[in-house]
Amino acid sequence: MSTTxxxxxxxxxxxxxxxxxxxxxxxxxxxxxxxxxxxxLVMLFLGGASAMLIRMELFQPGIQFLDPDLxxxxxxNHALIxxxxxxxPAAAGLANWMIPMMIGAPDxxxxxLNNLSFWILxxxxxxxxxxxxxxxxxxxxTQINTGWTIYPPLSIQVGxxxxxxxxxxxxxxxxxxxASINIIVTLLNMRAPGMTLMTMPMFCWTxxxxxxxLILVVPVLAGGVTxxxxxxHFGTSFFDAAGGGDxxxxxxxxxFFGHPEVYILLxxxxxxxxxxxxxxxxxxxxxxxxxxxxxxxxxxxxxxxWAHHQYTIGMSLxxxxxxxIGTILISIPVGLMVFNFIATMWRGSMTFETPMLFAVxxxxxxxxxxxxxxxxxxxxxxxxxxxxxxxxAHFHYVLMPGAVFGLFAxxxxxxxxxxxxxxxxxxxKIFFWTNVIGFNITFFPQHFLxxxxxxxxxxxxxxxxxxxxxxxxxGAMIFGLSHLxxxxxxxxxxxxxxxxxxxxxxxxKGLEWELDSPPAFHTWTVAPQxx
Amino acid sequence: MAAxxxxxxxxxxxxxxxxxxxxxxxxxxxAGLALFFLVTSFPFWTGIFRIVGTQALQ
Numbered sequence: 001m002s003t004t005x006x007x008x009x010x011x012x013x014x015x016x017x018x019x020x021x022x023x024x025x026x027x028x029x030x031x032x033x034x035x036x037x038x039x040x041l042v043m044l045f046l047g048g049a050s051a052m053l054i055r056m057e058l059f060q061p062g063i064q065f066l067d068p069d070l071x072x073x074x075x076x077n078h079a080l081i082x083x084x085x086x087x088x089p090a091a092a093g094l095a096n097w098m099i100p101m102m103i104g105a106p107d108x109x110x111x112x113l114n115n116l117s118f119w120i121l122x123x124x125x126x127x128x129x130x131x132x133x134x135x136x137x138x139x140x141x142t143q144i145n146t147g148w149t150i151y152p153p154l155s156i157q158v159g160x161x162x163x164x165x166x167x168x169x170x171x172x173x174x175x176x177x178x179a180s181i182n183i184i185v186t187l188l189n190m191r192a193p194g195m196t197l198m199t200m201p202m203f204c205w206t207x208x209x210x211x212x213x214l215i216l217v218v219p220v221l222a223g224g225v226t227x228x229x230x231x232x233h234f235g236t237s238f239f240d241a242a243g244g245g246d247x248x249x250x251x252x253x254x255x256f257f258g259h260p261e262v263y264i265l266l267x268x269x270x271x272x273x274x275x276x277x278x279x280x281x282x283x284x285x286x287x288x289x290x291x292x293x294x295x296x297x298x299x300x301x302x303x304x305x306w307a308h309h310q311y312t313i314g315m316s317l318x319x320x321x322x323x324x325i326g327t328i329l330i331s332i333p334v335g336l337m338v339f340n341f342i343a344t345m346w347r348g349s350m351t352f353e354t355p356m357l358f359a360v361x362x363x364x365x366x367x368x369x370x371x372x373x374x375x376x377x378x379x380x381x382x383x384x385x386x387x388x389x390x391x392x393a394h395f396h397y398v399l400m401p402g403a404v405f406g407l408f409a410x411x412x413x414x415x416x417x418x419x420x421x422x423x424x425x426x427x428x429k430i431f432f433w434t435n436v437i438g439f440n441i442t443f444f445p446q447h448f449l450x451x452x453x454x455x456x457x458x459x460x461x462x463x464x465x466x467x468x469x470x471x472x473x474x475g476a477m478i479f480g481l482s483h484l485x486x487x488x489x490x491x492x493x494x495x496x497x498x499x500x501x502x503x504x505x506x507x508x509k510g511l512e513w514e515l516d517s518p519p520a521f522h523t524w525t526v527a528p529q530x531x
Numbered sequence: 532m533a534a535x536x537x538x539x540x541x542x543x544x545x546x547x548x549x550x551x552x553x554x555x556x557x558x559x560x561x562a563g564l565a566l567f568f569l570v571t572s573f574p575f576w577t578g579i580f581r582i583v584g585t586q587a588l589q
Contacts, residue, residue, distance in 0.1 A: 001560040110548075181561045185554050215561055219569035 001248030016521045026322025028521065029100045032118050036093030039121055041487070043085030048480050050078040055442070057477035061461050071459035072145035072435025077132045081147035081266065085125055085173045090181050090407045091268035095207050097418060101512040102517065104199045117179040124171035131164035132230040152239035152247045156231050163232070164223045173218045180211035187293030192511070198292070201284060201510055205292055206271030209299045213264050215302065217257040224253035248313050255306035261324040263302045265399060267295060268335060269406020273359050275510070276409050277341050280356035281348030282507040287340040294333035301330050311382045320379045320392055327377035331370060343484050354428030358409035361436050362401045369397030372447065386486065388448025396443045403531055408486070415493055416500035418445055420518035423493040431489060434482035
């Protein structure tokens with residue numbers, strides 16, 4: 001019996017299939033993780049290109065080369081591509097690669113569903129890109145000039161490109177929910193014997209919470225855009241005041257999704273930091289249980305404070321007070337996480353390889369973004385900052401360090417494990433410094449622009465804003481082009497380099513570091529015993 | 532050998548039937564949760580029913 005089983009196993013499952021079928025029909029978590037990461041990288045460059053066009057337009061006052069509607073279409077497209085196309089798939093890529101290896105499982109719990117979750121994404125991305133391109137064709141209708149929030153009534157009036165966008169959001173939502181279901185089932189049912197929830201690696205915890213958040217909020221966005229579709233084509237008036245509907249209802253639905261989405265983007269990166277900082281401080285993570293508690297608090301409170309994005313709609317005093325206090329409360333568990341990271345570093349034998357540089361950069365810059373978030377949470381102050389460049393500066397300080405730099409840290413931390421090669425540390429550090437300096441030159445001046453009154457989502461601006469816009473645009477070019485270094489490092493590391501050991505980093509701990517670098521096509525076919 | 536055989540579950544056919552059942556049951560439960568949020572946390576369906584009702588009365 002056992003001979004038969006092993007023969008079957010060796011023949012079918014211990015070697016990677018060859019050719020395109022390997023990728024199209026893959027049920028292997030590592031291959032699907034790679035697909036997610038490559039997809040995210042492509043989308044990062046697409047979204048980055050649109051951002052650079054936006055900053056080129058804003059280099060000088062006056063309209064340079066972008067029609068106002070096209071400018072706003074680029075703004076819309078940039079946000080959607082970065083959020084749904086780059087950050088979320090990259091985080092899902094890390095999850096696919098690392099979760100089974102970290103918990104001692106041979107694969108995700110539902111491998112075929114995993115394949116489906118990924119392959120929905122290229123279709124969704126095609127729809128998303130079409131929504132941008134369609135208006136350029138005769139009869140293609142107007143540009144999507146709404147921003148990523150697609151508020152009605154404007155989004156009801158936009159041409160057919162909005163329908164493409166709505167279907168793209170549906171597909172992206174389905175992909176996210178299916179991936180989340182798979183991750184939750186894997187984490188709850190597939191852990192190695194002896195690994196309890198409270199001994200699970202922190203990256204897994206962050207993904208468990210993220211996946212639940214996705215399941216709870218993505219369907220609400222799907223419902224909102226479905227109603228929008230009905231208003232556009234089937235004569236309903238959910239959001240049309242003329243028919244008895246309420247446009248503000250859409251804002252509530254959108255932000256019920258949109259605010260937890262911020263934590264969906266952040267938490268996986270917090271998980272990455274929870275591994276990188278201990279590894280390069282050569283100390284265990286400070287306050288594991290409090291980190292879990294803080295994360296659950298962030299997720300819970302984050303679900304019920306969505307309307308701080310809509311203070312200016314005219315809510316009652318009681319409502320805005322509730323949303324203000326709730327929002328400020330979030331800074332307590334977030335502050336606890338930052339405290340734990342600093343306490344982990346405290347008196348550690350720290351070294352500053354590229355992942356750790358990103359980690360320390362995140363702690364500093366994300367905290368800065370959080371502080372401007374507290375400013376925005378205060379209702380009377382927000383009345384002034386609302387829809388200004390201050391908000392753009394704030395959310396880029398939260399999302400770039402909080403989400404994207406965290407993903408970069410993860411990529412550099414685990415790249416030796418995935419490829420079997422060490423990346424070029426000198427290039428990694430050059431990438432970090434150009435990236436971080438470029439980022440700060442781009443977004444720091446935008447705080448002042450916003451405080452001085454420059455509105456966001458406007459193609460032109462007053463002469464008085466010129467200097468800071470010039471600085472910001474120059475920074476954006478440095479920032480955008482720095483990602484070519486990342487691309488070069490990744491390609492170079494995949495193709496060769498110094499051989500990585502199983503435990504690529506001296507201070508790295510966890511089951512994934514017990515496996516070869518690169519790991520076999522199937523790992524943990526014998527579940528490890530956790531003591 | 533026996534230990535290895537017991538733990539082979541990398542591909543669905545190598546998950547024990549009991550584990551596979553548990554996985555699928557939990558997945559359906561979570562899908563139900565997502566569906567619940569889709570249909571009940573906002574007035575989509577009530578709006579549809581109202582429209583259908585209004586048209587039926589006309």
